Amino acid sequence: xxxxxxxxxxxxxxxxxxxxxxxxxxxxxxxxxxxxxxxxxxxxxxxxxxxxxxxxxxxxxxxxxxxxxxxxxxxxxxxxxxxxxxxxxxxxxxxxxxxxxxxxxxxxxxxxxxxxxxxxxxxxxxxxxxxxxxxxxxxxxxxxxxxxxxxxxxxxxxxxxxxxxxxxxxxxxxxxxxxxxxxxxxxxxxxxxxxxxxxxxxxxxxxxxxxxxxxxxxxxxxxxxxxxxxxxxxxxxxxxxxxxxxxxxxxxxxxxxxxxxxxxxxxxxxxxxxxxxxxxxxxxxxxxxxxxxxxxxxxxxxxxxxxxxxxxxxxxxxxxxxxxxxxxxxxxxxxxxxxxxxxxxxxxxxxxxxxxxxxxxxxxxxxxxxxx
Amino acid sequence: xxxxxxxxxxxxxxxxxxxxxxxxxxxxxxxxxxxxxxxxxxxxxxxxxxxxxxxxxxxxxxxxxxxxxxxxxxxxxxxxxxxxxxxxxxxxxxxxxxxxxxxxxxxxxxxxxxxxxxxxxxxxxxxxxxxxxxxxxxxxxxxxxxxxxxxxxxxxxxxxxxxxxxxxxxxxxxxxxxxxxxxxxxxxxxxxxxxxxxxxxxxxxxxxxxxxxxxxxxxxxxxxxxxxxxxxxxxxxxxxxxxxxxxxxxxxxxxxxxxxxxxxxxxxxxxxxxxxxxxxxxxxxxxxxxxxxxxxxxxxxxxxxxxxxxxxxxxxxxxxxxxxxxxxxxxxxxxxxxxxxxxxxxxxxxxxxxxxxxxxxxxxxxxxxxxxxxxxxxxxxxxxxxxxxxxxxxxxxxxxxxxxxxxxxxxxxxxxxxxxxxxxxxxxx
Numbered sequence: 148x149x150x151x152x153x154x155x156x157x158x159x160x161x162x163x164x165x166x167x168x169x170x171x172x173x174x175x176x177x178x179x180x181x182x183x184x185x186x187x188x189x190x191x192x193x194x195x196x197x198x199x200x201x202x203x204x205x206x207x208x209x210x211x212x213x214x215x216x217x218x219x220x221x222x223x224x225x226x227x228x229x230x231x232x233x234x235x236x237x238x239x240x241x242x243x244x245x246x247x248x249x250x251x252x253x254x255x256x257x258x259x260x261x262x263x264x265x266x267x268x269x270x271x272x273x274x275x276x277x278x279x280x281x282x283x284x285x286x287x288x289x290x291x292x293x294x295x296x297x298x299x300x301x302x303x304x305x306x307x308x309x310x311x312x313x314x315x316x317x318x319x320x321x322x323x324x325x326x327x328x329x330x331x332x333x334x335x336x337x338x339x340x341x342x343x344x345x346x347x348x349x350x351x352x353x354x355x356x357x358x359x360x361x362x363x364x365x366x367x368x369x370x371x372x373x374x375x376x377x378x379x380x381x382x383x384x385x386x387x388x389x390x391x392x393x394x395x396x397x398x399x400x401x402x403x404x405x406x407x408x409x410x411x412x413x414x415x416x417x418x419x420x421x422x423x424x425x426x427x428x429x430x431x432x433x434x435x436x437x438x439x440x441x442x443x444x445x446x447x448x449x450x451x452x453x454x455x456x457x458x459x460x461x462x463x464x465x466x467x468x469x470x471x472x473x474x475x476x477x478x479x480x481x482x483x484x485x486x487x488x489x490x491x492x493x494x495x496x497x498x499x500x501x502x503x504x505x506x507x508x509x510x511x512x513x514x515x516x517x518x519x
Numbered sequence: 520x521x522x523x524x525x526x527x528x529x530x531x532x533x534x535x536x537x538x539x540x541x542x543x544x545x546x547x548x549x550x551x552x553x554x555x556x557x558x559x560x561x562x563x564x565x566x567x568x569x570x571x572x573x574x575x576x577x578x579x580x581x582x583x584x585x586x587x588x589x590x591x592x593x594x595x596x597x598x599x600x601x602x603x604x605x606x607x608x609x610x611x612x613x614x615x616x617x618x619x620x621x622x623x624x625x626x627x628x629x630x631x632x633x634x635x636x637x638x639x640x641x642x643x644x645x646x647x648x649x650x651x652x653x654x655x656x657x658x659x660x661x662x663x664x665x666x667x668x669x670x671x672x673x674x675x676x677x678x679x680x681x682x683x684x685x686x687x688x689x690x691x692x693x694x695x696x697x698x699x700x701x702x703x704x705x706x707x708x709x710x711x712x713x714x715x716x717x718x719x720x721x722x723x724x725x726x727x728x729x730x731x732x733x734x735x736x737x738x739x740x741x742x743x744x745x746x747x748x749x750x751x752x753x754x755x756x757x758x759x760x761x762x763x764x765x766x767x768x769x770x771x772x773x774x775x776x777x778x779x780x781x782x783x784x785x786x787x788x789x790x791x792x793x794x795x796x797x798x799x800x801x802x803x804x805x806x807x808x809x810x811x812x813x814x815x816x817x818x819x820x821x822x823x824x825x826x827x828x829x830x831x832x833x834x835x836x837x838x839x840x841x842x843x844x845x846x847x848x849x850x851x852x853x854x855x856x857x858x859x860x861x862x863x864x865x866x867x868x869x870x871x872x873x874x875x876x877x878x879x880x881x882x883x884x885x886x887x888x889x890x891x892x893x894x895x896x897x898x899x900x901x902x903x904x905x906x907x908x909x910x911x912x913x914x915x916x917x918x919x920x921x922x923x924x925x926x927x928x929x930x931x932x933x934x935x936x937x938x939x940x941x942x943x944x945x946x947x948x
Contacts, residue, residue: 286926290925292925295658300918300919300921304912304919311911314909473670473673476674477671487649488649488655491653
């Protein structure tokens with residue numbers, strides 16, 4: 148009897164943890180894939196992973212990971228807002244670049260007291276990001292242009308705009324060998340948490356946490372979040388329920404753009420204090436991958452960002468193991484692909500199981516009648 | 520290209536859209552468009568004195584830079600005609616650049632094309648497995664493949680090229696194709712290009728000669744391959760049973776399935792061919808750069824521009840060729856011309872807008888005339904009051920043109936009916 152109840156308990160647990168099957172499958176698959184690649188390049192996967200984990204304790208790596216996690220979280224949240232509506236905002240890359248360069252120019256030009264200064268910069272960044280998403284949104288709503296194509300084009304144009312704006316006859320100044328915008332005065336800089344030789348945690352790490360919290364509340368507890376998710380799950384049902392699809396597209400793309408505009412802020416207000424020529428790129432596409440990884444869930448996104456940041460910052464250790472550190476990018480891509488494939492597989496398994504269950508149930512009902 | 524598309528079979532409640540017929544055959548539109556573009560450029564060059572617009576070196580740069588875009592666009596046609604969106608073209612192209620450098624270093628330029636195609640096809644196969652077999656969202660899979668393509672090539676070039684070239688970001692230079700010119704034609708065209716004469720007709724003739732000379736001088740076999748692939752794409756997709764079946768998978772896979780078409784097989788073929796074409800595009804990029812090497816970040820989003828060229832061309836080979844020519848020209852002009860010459864392009868835009876005004880007046884579409892006239896005035900004002908365009912925006916001309924085309928003509932474009940939609944065997948209604 149004890150065995151039977153134990154078995155029941157295990158079965159119940161498996162059922163309860165059903166949602167975790169897909170991520171576990173994905174992680175196992177991705178880990179196997181990475182291990183194969185590592186073996187192929189002649190390294191021991193276990194010692195390579197071990198070296199990466201040991202790397203976290205070195206110098207500023209841990210703090211770097213925390214800072215990057217915050218940046219990735221913002222990018223992934225921006226992507227997730229669109230994903231809920233089945234909108235693929237590929238334009239985060241351009242939106243955060245425009246947000247960063249415009250905010251840096253404004254921040255360097257205005258003089259305001261303390262907190263107000265960086266609050267203004269943040270608002271400007273969000274507005275600029277939203278503005279860069281405005282054209283794709285308008286084209287989508289009025290002309291039916293697919294947002295993926297228009298945002299890809301806007302991404303490229305954003306690079307041109309940024310390069311133009313920091314030309315020295317526009318807003319650029321020459322600092323050493325680097326062209327930057329006017330530095331943001333100390334009143335506009337966000338103080339971080341100084342950990343001495345370990346580095347400085349950006350103050351705006353808390354912005355990312357706050358954004359994730361707001362995102363969770365809005366999605367689960369407000370009418371807007373409900374309408375957003377409903378429109379994504381079934382546009383026809385949502386329209387029948389009185390949701391204005393066009394308005395939802397506009398709002399969600401603009402909000403997504405506004406959040407994307409903030410992606411560059413932790414680095415600019417916390418470390419660089421200006422937009423420089425070698426401003427980081429690639430956060431937008433990373434954000435899309437992480438949002439897929441985290442299935443648009445705030446905790447999933449936080450975890451995904453941490454994983455991404457870990458791979459990115461700890462990959463230096465691989466060079467000592469005789470493995471090109473670029474393998475980290477392969478791992479990131481492999482993980483994203485494994486996750487989406489794993490979710491599809493699990494979805495199909497559930498569907499088949501459901502069909503069998505329904506089939507058995509209806510057969511049981513039908514059979515006695517047939518006997519009669 | 521005059522073939523009318525397969526219309527989705529009316530099933531149940533859905534109505535078949537009215538068949539779209541074209542007034543003029545595609546080749547005629549293409550020819551008139553090409554002649555028109557050449558005339559506009561010649562006129563601009565004659566009136567503004569910016570002869571770099573029509574120099575043969577500009578034309579050669581156009582070909583070199585337009586070829587990768589063209590091949591990517593063809594790849595897009597193959598994939599999207601079967602109903603599979605392929606945002607991963609960029610990643611497959613990156614794989615192609617690496618493959619071409621590897622094959623070219625070991626076995627010469629012809630093998631560079633082959634290995635580039637193989638590497639791209641591998642990327643395409645991965646996309647096909649994810650999207651066709653596992654039903655992953657096409658765009659999601661494409662984004663992942665772009666990440667993966669960049670990662671794999673970075674990794675492989677560190678592993679394999681660094682010991683030879685001492686640089687993890689570059690490959691060693693590979694052997695280039697021998698180019699050939701038609702000696703008599705090229706020389707006489709050169710004389711014509713140099714001698715602008717006194718009359719504006721002779722000047723314009725020398726502009727045309729410059730453009731044609733760019734086309735027939737220093738021709739790389741890559742150009743021949745590209746043109747052959749355009750024709751092959753058209754013939755295979757629009758003139759064979761295989762192509763009909765492949766396109767029917769993109770228009771109405773359920774109907775195709777009911778007629779006994781193996782939809783999965785055709786989608787697989789299409790996506791793998793798409794990857795191979797993107798890989799050849801990568802090879803064209805490697806062989807076209809001087810020195811011919813693989814470089815990290817070399818593709819610079821040309822895969823996306825290829826997609827844009829495909830959309831510009833309304834998912835057809837001839838239109839894609841025109842789009843690739845336009846975008847290649849915008850890119851090529853940046854290399855060979857001064858900012859003033861680029862500025863003169865505004866004058867071309869003014870001529871085009873003016874021609875549009877006249878044409879729409881003839882057709883009595885007054886509303887369009889009104890907007891076109893405003894556009895013409897604005898462009899002319901911009902031309903008149905500025906001396907040069909900020910060069911930072913020049914590389915992004917294709918992107919801006921694409922947005923304008925999409926904004927103005929999105930309703931007239933006709934993508935395959937079930938482009939990007941999930942399909943599973945036996946689940947049709």
